[in-house]
Amino acid sequence: MAGTVSSVGKSSVSSIGTAIRDRRRGLGLTLQGLASGSGLSVPFLSQVERNLAHPSLLSLEAIARALDVDIDYFVGVPTPGQIVCRADEHDRIELNSPVIYERLSGRHAERKMEALRLIVPPGLEAPMVHREGEGFWYILSGTLEMCVGKKKFELHAGDSAHFDQRHPYSMRNIGDTEVRMIWVGTPAIFKDG
Known part of the structure; x- marks a missing residue:
């Protein structure tokens, strides 16, 4: 997966942005804290959370690491x-x-x-x-x-x-x-x- 730059599909983007925001807030992190942990910019993360930008899989992996979850947290289907x-x-x-x-x-x-x-x-x-x-x-x-x-x-x-x-x-x-x-x-x- 490393080196892949394809974007996450549009149909799941709104739930991803919401999940990122909810997880970040649940951890008590600011956007600046998430930016520091992921290496991504605050403006980009803000746009992702508001569904105005589409994260690549590499960006999503960085966000997941910073939020201490696996990437499946954002794109996986819950188990029965x-x-x-x-x-x-x-x-x-x-x-x-x-x-x-x-x-x-x-x-x-x-x-x-x-x-x-x-x-x-x-x-x-x-x-x-x-x-x-x-x-x-x-x-x-x-x-x-x-x-x-x-x-x-x-x-x-x-x-x-x-x-x-x-x-x-x-x-x-x-x-x-x-x-x-x-x-x-x-x-x-x-x-x-």
């Missing part, structure tokens, strides 16, 4: 194990909590959202919290009381809530049985890939 999570493969996330958290989302490291199944014991009340991003809650069974800001909602099986989690929120299982629910949120909160 990174895309599909079978019913018997859900990872339990150990948090030292009475709530059971099981990951439903894919296993690729750069995912931007998280999908979890939560099992909340009867009577459990979680403290008021807030975090960046959106949250979507879907109740599978049981009765959950949610407070978002000063608003209180009672959610039953089949109900859902979707809100900006920068607003303080809390939850409480007010029923006699466990609450089973799906939570989907951005950004991803468990980055162990």
